Amino acid sequence: MPHHGSLNGRREQLIRANLTAIHQYGLADATIARIARLAGVSTGIISHYFGGKSGLMEATMRHLLAELGRAVTERRQGLDADDVEGHVDAIIDGNFDSTQTNRAAMRTWLEFWASSMHQPALQRLQRVNERRLYSNLCHQFRKRLPPTQARDAARSVAGLIDGLWLRGALHPDGIDINGCRRLARENARFWLAQTH
Amino acid sequence: MPHHGSLNGRREQLIRANLTAIHQYGLADATIARIARLAGVSTGIISHYFGGKSGLMEATMRHLLAELGRAVTERRQGLDADDVEGHVDAIIDGNFDSTQTNRAAMRTWLEFWASSMHQPALQRLQRVNERRLYSNLCHQFRKRLPPTQARDAARSVAGLIDGLWLRGALHPDGIDINGCRRLARENARFWLAQTH
DNA sequence: GGATATTGATTGAACGTTCATTCAAACACA
């Protein structure tokens, strides 16, 4: 039974402060001193709740991943199993959900991608996400296309989602969410219109 | 070694050592000491030639950009001005040139993208690159499509190039260069087949 | 029910490490 700050409350507060710190200073300059100051607590508390800075980083990535999963799942609920266009659109829209396209989240994703190339813990998480997007799409396309084309379609739409997202993240004026969604949807429609 | 550390030779040697260091250790752990050791020189030499670590980083990004520009330009030489498919394919192929798809370059690009969000010098360089890819493509598509569709086509193909590249960079087994090129080309063909 | 013990959250200064930079000295060549 926690006393004042409930355990999950503190953890979420620190994760949010971490996202803000990465957004404001970049991962390299997101020191625990700055993160703690943004959360209005002292430095020691981070090690207390996450066992160290890297624990907080992993928890932050898990947090973003969970929000992405939720954003997609919510949009797919209630859709008919035959409604391939509906499911594909839901997957596309979920990937451009506001939880994934705000500046702090985009900046953090970019930093985590780079870090994941040498941090096994982050690499595993990133890989789960990459495969989930691909196989979700592939599963839908297979309902309408032969396996080879379905694979190509899934690779293409997944790549387009990530690429449009990336270019939006790097663009100084920010990301054009509706434009991205429209182009990704158009690409999916192209593949689904293929006759086999 | 004697004087024969020609100024440009030394600089290129240090840039190459920097790429290797970022590949092996990641940007955060690519310290001056490690870079210098990989180049077989002492730490002070980096400040002597680049004025500091950030100077070396900027020079390294310029180096990658120059190689990308060369890879595209070479492939476009000798093509007819009417050959839209040829130019688009050259742009696509150049972006997946071996200078851009080796592990060290991919890792370094990722790190630089993340860093560029808070380093004005890197941000300018990154932006030049982003716009160049887009406007090169747009210029070609305009020869065949009305302006609105040409813009969409360019955004789509540019996004697909970057997205496929990104997913390849993050994939543990490495990037499938020919697969990426094929999918990007297919997407370009789709847009060019549109009737207006 | 009031006093006391227990628990777990929280603090922040101290510690040891690591890093980029600097610069006087050494060096190589013309």
Added chain:
DNA sequence: TGTGTTTGAATGAACGTTCAATCAATATCC
């Protein structure tokens, strides 16, 4: 000898972690 190159130890700043001390909220006991 003079000039530009190279060295590497010294410097000081900054970082993450640790931990004894403090505090607030419950639990236990008489």
